[in-house]
Amino acid sequence: MSFQRSAESWRAKLHLSKTRTPVLMGVTALAVVVLVVAGKMLLDAASSDGFALEGPVAESSSKGTGELAGEEVSEVRMLRVHVGGAVAVSGVYEVSEGSRVLDVVEAAGGFAEGAACDSLNLAREVADGEQVLVPSQADRAAAAASETAAGSLAGGTAGSAGALAEGGRVNINTASVAQLDTLPGVGVSTAEKIIADREANGPFKTVEDLKRVAGIGDKKFAALADAISVG
Structure with a gap:
């Protein structure tokens, strides 16, 4: 239209x-x-x-x-950790702060064949400058055998300790670490201190001189006084 x-x-x-x-x-x-x-x-x-x-x-x-x-945007702090033992490639690796043992093992290429993975706490956080050593199954077996041998030696020396001094006492001037370890209240650490002291300061003239060793006070000395001698 x-x-x-x-x-x-x-x-x-x-x-x-x-x-x-x-x-x-x-x-x-x-x-x-x-x-x-x-x-x-x-x-x-x-x-x-x-x-x-x-x-x-x-x-x-x-x-x-x-x-x-x-x-x-925040600065991430980096850590350097030495990884060795049963891993693919040993060396010093850089990881971020908060990383775990498992993280640094993976940075080293993972576990090598025969690694004793369960011997480490893989969830533990690592620190800067730390060394993480992954043992092998062979290492664990050797360590177990060594512990068994040490136990047998300690048991044997306990039976023959009486030959070290008259009356079955342990001569603290000539006894070895294993022999001193058989004394009441004396462990491996204290036994090593006793030997280090006599090497540095000369033989003990009396049994009371044992108290000059760090870690042996009046109470501990009283517990082992009847089991030791100086010659």
Whole structure:
């Protein structure tokens, strides 16, 4: 339908049959122009508001991201640990702070064949400058055999200790670590101190001189006085 016919139709519906066609077309054109201008103004206003909102949001978002990145960036302290024994490649490895024994073993290429993995606490945290030695099954077997032999030796010397001095007493000037270890209240550590003392200060002249050894006080001396001699 042409614009003129459409206008006449509307004029008929609105009872404007007496109104001239040019006037009606002018009014219609003016209405169209008003609608177009109003629509453009609305679009401009919407675009302007959107821009105003996007500016602070974008700035805030950028600022927040920067702050978050600054918070997440932190210096990681590195540790150096010497890993040896039954591992693929022994050496000094650099690991991050908080690493476990398992982590440094993996850094060394993992366990070697025959490693005694259960002999270590793999969940323990390592320290800077630490040495982690992974024993082999052969090492464990040798250590067990050595402990058994030491126990047998201690038992044998306990039976023959009476030959060391008259009356079955242990001569503290000639006894070995194993022989001194048989005395009541004296362990391997104290036995080693006794031998170190007599080598540094000369033989004990009396049994009471034993109290000059660190770790042997009056109470411990009284417990072993009847079992020792100086010659």
